[in-house]
Amino acid sequence: MKLITHNILMCNKKGCTKNNFPLRLVVKQYADYEADNAQEYSANLMTRLLEKLDWNALKITVATLPDWGIALPDAVTPELAKDEAFLQSLHMLLVRRQIIDGEMVCPNCERSYEIKNGIANMLLQEDEV
Amino acid sequence: MNHRPEQVAPADVFYGVDEAKKYTQNTRMIQIQRTITKRALQMLAIPKGQHRMILDIGCGSGISGSVLSQKGHMWVGMDISHAMLDVAAERGPEGGVEGDLIHSDMGHGFGYRAGTFDGAVSISALQWLCSAEKKAQNPYKRLNKFFSSLYACLIKGARCSFQFYPSGPEQVEMITSSAMKAGFTGGLIVDYPNSKKAKKYYLFLMAGYSEEIMQEAKTVIMPEAKTGSGDSEDESSEDDSDDEMDSDEEKEEDSEESEQEERIDVKGKQRKDFKKAFQKKVASLALPTKGIQKREKFGGKVKDRKWILRKKDRQRRQGKLVRPDTKYSGRKRPGSFF
Numbered sequence: 001m002k003l004i005t006h007n008i009l010m011c012n013k014k015g016c017t018k019n020n021f022p023l024r025l026v027v028k029q030y031a032d033y034e035a036d037n038a039q040e041y042s043a044n045l046m047t048r049l050l051e052k053l054d055w056n057a058l059k060i061t062v063a064t065l066p067d068w069g070i071a072l073p074d075a076v077t078p079e080l081a082k083d084e085a086f087l088q089s090l091h092m093l094l095v096r097r098q099i100i101d102g103e104m105v106c107p108n109c110e111r112s113y114e115i116k117n118g119i120a121n122m123l124l125q126e127d128e129v
Numbered sequence: 130m131n132h133r134p135e136q137v138a139p140a141d142v143f144y145g146v147d148e149a150k151k152y153t154q155n156t157r158m159i160q161i162q163r164t165i166t167k168r169a170l171q172m173l174a175i176p177k178g179q180h181r182m183i184l185d186i187g188c189g190s191g192i193s194g195s196v197l198s199q200k201g202h203m204w205v206g207m208d209i210s211h212a213m214l215d216v217a218a219e220r221g222p223e224g225g226v227e228g229d230l231i232h233s234d235m236g237h238g239f240g241y242r243a244g245t246f247d248g249a250v251s252i253s254a255l256q257w258l259c260s261a262e263k264k265a266q267n268p269y270k271r272l273n274k275f276f277s278s279l280y281a282c283l284i285k286g287a288r289c290s291f292q293f294y295p296s297g298p299e300q301v302e303m304i305t306s307s308a309m310k311a312g313f314t315g316g317l318i319v320d321y322p323n324s325k326k327a328k329k330y331y332l333f334l335m336a337g338y339s340e341e342i343m344q345e346a347k348t349v350i351m352p353e354a355k356t357g358s359g360d361s362e363d364e365s366s367e368d369d370s371d372d373e374m375d376s377d378e379e380k381e382e383d384s385e386e387s388e389q390e391e392r393i394d395v396k397g398k399q400r401k402d403f404k405k406a407f408q409k410k411v412a413s414l415a416l417p418t419k420g421i422q423k424r425e426k427f428g429g430k431v432k433d434r435k436w437i438l439r440k441k442d443r444q445r446r447q448g449k450l451v452r453p454d455t456k457y458s459g460r461k462r463p464g465s466f467f
């Protein structure tokens with residue numbers, strides 16, 4: 001699972017409609033796809049993803065993963081959004097890096113969603129719908 | 130033959146390990162999934178060279194997703210069957226499955242942030258929503274939940290194309306009225322209406338109206354409009370080089386597949402609208418059916434180029450064959466910027 005996907009996921013449990021984003025990300029195992037394998041870098045795609053991205057949520061999440069050693073800028077200025085080096089780095093972080101094993105915990109209801117073999121388990125029980 | 134799978138068992142049971150295996154071994158099945166996905170993607174009318182964020186509903190083993198990946202799109206796929214998702218994960222990016230996989234039941238709705246997806250596809254999955262998975266489930270509620278959360282996570286004007294196998298007109302009505310209730314407009318597109326075997330139903334939906342997307346779609350559907358009296362031959366070959374980005378893993382089937390596509394072009398499509406409200410909207414919109422005829426016109430010329438590009442890509446890929454356990458590189462800091 002990619003960080004871009006984490007950035008779009010809210011808790012979907014019944015009644016949990018507020019403060020249900022971003023899910024707290026716990027990473028047990030991660031890896032980076034080889035450039036040859038991963039979704040190819042595309043400036044227009046990155047620009048688009050950047051528009052959708054909740055930068056604050058990404059910043060908060062990355063801050064909880066100190067061993068990644070990443071310091072994101074406070075905000076994405078219009079100049080930054082056009083900066084090729086910035087977009088390339090973002091591609092690495094959002095697209096090539098994969099969470100293989102871990103979980104996501106709802107900040108509101110504490111429901112935990114497992115990530116196993118890279119697959120996020122968002123499946124609810126019938127009584128959670 | 131007479132049993133529709135969704136009446137036999139719940140999806141997560143039906144799509145167990147054995148069924149999932151078919152999606153890795155049955156080349157005909159793989160090919161059909163690919164062909165349908167290409168057609169569905171065509172209906173999204175994304176300009177060439179543009180890469181989007183797409184939701185694949187019932188993404189299963191990732192065949193449909195691999196088509197999206199080959200076109201350079203980013204996608205998130207959801208499926209209720211773990212066995213199918215395992216196949217998709219096994220394929221991984223080397224097998225063209227570059228999107229993310231989410232285990233979830235579309236009938237439960239989903240919580241993707243508003244405006245996340247630029248479009249959605251679904252291949253042979255929607256009919257499952259019409260029958261209750263479990264006794265306690267209400268198909269109408271599930272459909273409503275599905276369409277309302279879908280609407281919520283799309284950008285305004287986003288297009289969706291859902292190929293499905295309706296059991297009859299009641300099911301079509303059941304699905305479309307739920308989609309309308311959620312705010313969608315659109316119509317039913319029937320390909321090969323006269324062929325019992327090849328006939329395919331696509332639910333084509335739009336999440337509201339966006340001038341930008343309509344204009345964009347027009348450039349895809351009617352390239353002539355873009356350049357005025359421009360050279361349409363040029364545009365056609367460009368169009369096809371884009372098409373050729375999609376040389377695939379199932380190389381042996383490629384030639385067959387492109388022939389199949391051509392056959393689609395020749396036979397043409399027939400659109401069948403439903404419900405008056407839908408009908409009006411659809412009639413006033415440029416539907417991507419026209420784009421196909423355009424390709425037909427220049428089909429012959431394109432093929433050689435297609436073939437060469439495919440061959441090239443094949444060779445390139447073969448030289449790059451990597452074992453699944455080495456698909457990841459060593460951990461490194463993401464780029465130099467941060």
Ligand SMILES: C[S@@+](CC[C@H](N)C(=O)[O-])C[C@H]1O[C@@H](n2cnc3c(N)ncnc32)[C@H](O)[C@@H]1O
Pocket residue numbers: 140141144152162186187188189190191192193194207208209210213233234235236252253254257258
């Ligand atoms: C014909 S398969 C689609 C195959 C897929 N397009 C591929 O490339 O492998 C239909 C899929 O729909 C999924 N499905 C059925 N009901 C579902 C539900 N309620 N929620 C999510 N997925 C569902 C099934 O698990 C199955 O994988």
Ligand SMILES: [Zn+2]
Pocket residue numbers: 011012013016020106107108109110111
């Ligand atoms: Zn929650």
